[in-house]
Amino acid sequence: MPENITITREGRVVLVTLNRPKQLNALNSALAREIIQELAPLDRDPSVGCFVLTGSEKAFAAGADIKEMSDKSYDEMAEIDFFAEWEIFAKFRTPKIAAVRGFALGGGCELAMMCDYIIASDTAKFGQPEIKLGVIAGIGGTQRMTKLIGRAKSMQLHLTGRMIDAAEALECGLVAQVIPDAEIMDHVMKEAATIAGYAKPVAQVAREAVNRAEELSLAEGLLWERRVFHSLFATHAQKEGMAAFVEKRAPNFRPD
Numbered sequence: 001m002p003e004n005i006t007i008t009r010e011g012r013v014v015l016v017t018l019n020r021p022k023q024l025n026a027l028n029s030a031l032a033r034e035i036i037q038e039l040a041p042l043d044r045d046p047s048v049g050c051f052v053l054t055g056s057e058k059a060f061a062a063g064a065d066i067k068e069m070s071d072k073s074y075d076e077m078a079e080i081d082f083f084a085e086w087e088i089f090a091k092f093r094t095p096k097i098a099a100v101r102g103f104a105l106g107g108g109c110e111l112a113m114m115c116d117y118i119i120a121s122d123t124a125k126f127g128q129p130e131i132k133l134g135v136i137a138g139i140g141g142t143q144r145m146t147k148l149i150g151r152a153k154s155m156q157l158h159l160t161g162r163m164i165d166a167a168e169a170l171e172c173g174l175v176a177q178v179i180p181d182a183e184i185m186d187h188v189m190k191e192a193a194t195i196a197g198y199a200k201p202v203a204q205v206a207r208e209a210v211n212r213a214e215e216l217s218l219a220e221g222l223l224w225e226r227r228v229f230h231s232l233f234a235t236h237a238q239k240e241g242m243a244a245f246v247e248k249r250a251p252n253f254r255p256d
Ligand code: CO8
Pocket: 022, 023, 024, 026, 027, 062, 063, 064, 065, 066, 067, 082, 083, 084, 103, 105, 106, 107, 108, 129, 130, 133, 136, 137, 138, 139
């Protein structure tokens, strides 16, 4: 049984709750291992259509666990390639939404950015304060944030370590939407159920196509998208989705 996360299921949606509330969900190696171990089989399970990742009311996650890292040497960090496993989480193919309440700082902000998109509570606070600890972001902050919100603001947040609130995060494009705290979990679970109600292979290529925009030139990205669009005409989802439209009925997508 995992000790640092809880996993619950509502239909085709899997809710993952970070569960180290006393440490404000600081991300340690055990938590990272549990996320990968528990979610890897669910990622491959066609009956799972969406992951939701959340924390507590006070903190999504206040960063990597500073107490676990503080005494480590360069050799130790490099030898175990500390925290490299988070890239496995980022590469899961099931759509994943971060529901952020309270602090999402350092590794917590980076973990939220590893999800496909972030929905923030009006209590959310984001930041990359690593510079105050004598280090920099290490699980994607300088890269993912810069692609998400642009160089100027990302540079400012990494160099000053200042926190931004949910309104500023929305304004700069870090989050997709801000929802009052009392409503956020209901809202995100409903949205996740909507995504999970579509055909999973189509949702998977939709997120892959959007992510390609960060990697490819416009010409290559447009070609990749068009070819994938063509290939979806080999799927049950396309036959069913378009037939349902023509026949004026709701589509009945197979889970896989
Ligand atoms: N690590 C470990 N423990 C933490 C962390 C953390 N990141 N954040 C909070 N805690 C602990 C506190 O030590 C405290 O524990 P205790 O009660 O035993 O003293 C408990 O959580 C509650 O915290 P506070 O008393 O500080 O609560 P406040 O409400 O006063 O303050 C803050 C909340 C502002 C969030 C404050 O806790 C804080 O500043 N936390 C640290 C934020 C931070 O610097 N995060 C970045 C960490 S470094 C990082 O994430 C790098 C990621 C890249 C790693 C890549 C490796 C390759």
